[in-house]
Amino acid sequence: MKASAIAHSNIALIKYWGRAQDHDPTLNIPSNDSVSMTKYGLDDIHLQTHTTIEFSNYYEEDTAHLDGEVLSGRHRDRILRVIDPLRKYAGVDSKFKMMSKNDFPTEAGLASSSSGFAALAIATVNALNLDFTKEEISKYARLGSGSAARSIHGGFVYWNKGDSHDTSFAHQICDPEEFDMNAVIAIVHEGKKEVTSDVGHNFAHTSPFDEVRIRKSEEQAQEIKKAILDDDFTTVGKIAEENCKYMHAVMMTSTPPLFYWSPETLRLIRSTPEMRQEGLDCYFTIDAGPNVHYFCRPETMYDLQKALEKIEGVRKTIPVKPANDSHVTERHLL
Ligand code: PMV
Secondary structure (H helix, E strand, C coil), X not given: CEEEEEEECEEEEECCCCECCCCXXXXXXXXXXXXXXXXXXXXXXXXXXXXXXXXXXXXXXXXEEECCEECCHHHHHHHHHHHHHHHHHHCCCCEEEEEEEECCCCCCCCCHHHHHHHHHHHHHHHHCCCCCCHHHHHHHHHHHCCCHHHHCCCCEEEXXXXXCCCCCEEEEEECHHHCCCEEEEEECCCCCXXXXXXXXXXXXXXXXXXXXXXXXXXXHHHHHHHHHHCCCHHHHHHHHHHHHHHHHXXXXXXXXXXXXXXXXXXXXXXXXXXXXXXXXXXXEECCCCCCEEEEECHHHHHHHHHHHHCXXXXXXXXXXXXXXXXXXXXXXCX
């Protein structure tokens, strides 16, 4: 009972920020629908997680390793939130050993939890021989981290918020070839963030702007889906940029307030109109961290990368394109 999976991370165009208040918080049912691009790093960093899990009666306890370290505390608890219901569903009571590797820094605002829990859900479902659809796997990935629900699919993805474990899952809007959009990530800081998104979600509802953000996000999720299917890059970029600002307005005005931007983040935001004036058609988005993702058409990507590398404070750039589906692999880590 062993299986391995490789899953890609994703960047949200319409953000998930805050869980629906009337549900068990451990289910990660979001307060709004969200939309993302599953991403594949074009240089040596592919922004993916490779995970192997094995269930065996020889193991005396459950153990999980990430990048060579044994996981404990809240990290281990989150892994069990995905594995325990699947193990129960399969009627298995053996213990497991899990090994996982990220090819990029963990918890630095590059969405490591999205690829991590997507890889875990795919590997576990396969190790337990469960005959699940991608949508069903998406529900279990969500239990580890909401955004992981979207990373099961490649290309452009819509997470329908639903109102229960069974109705909250992601589906694909279109595959990577159907909408011509890439991105360049401008890395300004690689350390761990002070408040992880898992914790930050708990504060969203305390912001007076939360209700507005939820209502606008629901509208924008529909609009952006249409723009993606119409191959309308400008509309997609504009909506994504607006939606990111709504999320950060909520973060900054919650109790406690969350300021994820660094001075370099603001420098990038303020450089954007100038880059556009110079003919670089690009739009930014920022997750729960200081790094900035710039969306662009594929043909603009390398010029945009050069321009971003000239901006003070940018330490590294990662060009990305839409990824294919996350998938099972025969390459095992244990
Ligand atoms: O999946 P989580 O709990 O790490 O939350 C993700 C939150 C954001 O990255 C800020 C937005 C999103 O929709 O991915």
